[in-house]
Amino acid sequence: MRHENIEKNIGLMTILTLIVISVGGLVEIVPLFYIDDTVEKVEDVRPFTPLEQRGRDIYVSEGCYLCHSQQVRPFRDEQIRYGHYSLAAESKYSHPFQWGSKRTGPDLARVGGKYSNAWHVQHLIAPRSVVPESVMPNYPHLMEDELETGQLRDRMHALKTVGVPYTEEKGDLYRKNVERWGKQVAERLHIPNAKQSLLAEAKQGNFDGDPSRLTEMDALVAYLQVLGTMVDFDEYSEPKQGRARGF
Template structure:
């Protein structure tokens, strides 16, 4: 009996067809749901994982608002050509605090998972102001209005509080000082001791758009782009472990081993 004949006979019996649909849906559901029960074993450990600062959260929100994720992925696959072009392949833990995650699959532009630190702030500002000034063949629209638009900071505490509800471990102090911390990060010379205490001494503090007079949406977006790939060193450590194991003819059993 051919598959077409079987399907034709199945369609003629409504009850059998409904049962078949339920069975197929159940199998598909288990395939999607079962891995969630082992998520704790499959997500890599990253003790050095740090949180986005309020300014970086604002930049991420702008990145989503402007639809940047539609043309830029943030997921480097394990293919050799991708690793050689973009850097260590992406790990699940790197998106641990991303809500929503921005992995993506469409690359009208390059992957941005490790763009942080690859270019200067000035390059990013020039690129966002007019992409053709730095990449002549770019089809990306200009976002020069970002440098003219003051960043709204009064609601950042609520943004952090919402992220805490979905599992991001922001503290009460982080939420309370969100507005102050966002301004301090983009305004060198202000009281940034609390910012570094809450988010770490390696927190990038500078006028990302080159203007110390006002905190703009350009500041926020560039701050976000400059931290991508640097929330944890887990991926770099994993790649180093695999390269070392490959040279020795062995395969590591876990990240960093």
């Protein structure tokens, strides 16, 4: 009878619902203000270079994130297959981050350096030629489509507004980037150098195997090859009691 009375009284029902939601929200949110290690201090993680960021844009636009997560859970079977569990700090410059639960294909958080550039190119063009059981679609157009760079600086400006330390002038932030990651990386994170930096990195890496052209394949492979390579996970091989586990 009491439950029936609550359901029939819309005002009381609304008040009780708000109380339950508020309590649940407080239980989830308040502890975060008292946990210093929620986001690990990982100095090696840097923003994506212009080429890597364009590759990430293509990764998202092609819907790759719908079948591949970038979140290794802190479970033994996950770490045996994929490597160290994901750290929150690894995604601090990713907007939006690519964590998730959907895995039609394997997790890609640690795929960088696992395969050669040529393997990635062949896998993207014709997945079943290297993984017979794959259900992944073919992406041959990545090798055919020229990489669009006209909005490159605008994209970097947009990311800068949400906290990614790209630089527009060689002031304090630029010098800080030099101290943290070296002059070469700082130059690649300098917005006025964006297109020049992208072209130089693509030429040096020759990610699609065709040095005569700059394609979307160059950018996507560059992005895949950097995933999981920024952190020395030997420092985190034995999780300390109380350490946050990335999520």
